[in-house]
Amino acid sequence: MLIRVDPARSTPLGEQIAASVRRAIADGSVAPNERLPGARELAASLDVSIHTVLAGYQQLRDEGLIELRRGRGAIVREGASPGRAAVLDLARRLVEEARRHDLDDEELVALLRTAL
């Protein structure tokens, strides 16, 4: 699992961490039931604050990709298949791309509906 964060980019570091983990689940380099690096360890690895890592992990939990358990750390959920992670990754990138091109949120949702 390769986690890359670049302070030079405008995306918050926590989101960059989440995006890296999402892609790692999508490409199979981290499997369901596997433990992610501890927040403290990853923070030290990336030289960021532990809160930044936890913000990223919480985003992944909200997406249903990982479970956060007190004392046991972050574990990739059973149902977090590579395919699901790939779709979530695409969704994030779609939103990012839409914002870059000044599409407002309602326009984007409407666009998605027409595509469904």
Place this chain on the structure above:
Amino acid sequence: MSSTSPARRIAFGSLPPLVAALPAIVLLLAWSDRLPEPSATHFGVDGTADGFSSATTLLWSSLGLAVLLAAVFGTVSAARTTRFLLGVSWAASVLTGATALVVVLANVDAVDASAVRLSPLLLLLALVVAVAAGGIGARVAPAEVLADVPVTRGGSLDLAPDERVAWSRTVTSAPMQAIGTSLVLAGVVVALVVQTFPGVIAAAAGLLSLAFSSSRTTVDGRGLTVAVGPLGRPRWHVPLADVGSAVAGDVSALGRFGGYGYRVVPGGSGVILRSGEALIVTRTSGRTFTVTVDDAETGARLLTGLLERTES
């Protein structure tokens, strides 16, 4: 990792039989007029001679056997050599060479071959020396002869100037888990059915094996870190400043490292939980540190990328 020359591997496999046969062959040639004709060449368990052939036959058969062994071990070693193979090669060579030697020594200056005796103790001694030689053979081979990593993969990852990257993979050792689980189960059964103390010891050893059966390998701006077990202890760290180069390759746990766990071998060390894909770091001191891990290529490319960024 330096590439291994096949010639050196072949030499390491094929020279021991020839060298070990030399003393007997030299004596057979030098003492051709001091050996009875025929000579005693086969002995019963009580040490009396029960088989005879001419000294010339003995010479040719010793030579032929040495050449045959040299050809076999040389051929097997050509592609890749392992400690086990070298041990077998040395032991077999010394056993055949020493046996021929004691036969010649028993025959020399004998008037009647049927009176020649060969103490079985001498053969036992030859066996002990052979086993010892096997142990030495398995130890002495330099890393470049043993290196079974003819194909390594590397390259470097492109990094932005301020980008921070961490690569991390976990590995679980199936052999160590199997050993650990069976020890725990056997220990519990022994403790309940036979005797408490040995059972508890076995179960504890099993738990220890289980505790060391997984590892997390991390590459980041600080270098390479390998943490073993659920507690992340023990751990090994190679600071980025000590990393000379990094590649990915395939290693054999039993062949190259002689087992599982933290292994020290000539030329380096390694945390070896299985055979197969491994990240191989050559320190600036020239020693290697190997850790078995999936997708080692990404780890190697990241380390190389980090090194290149520090240099530029």
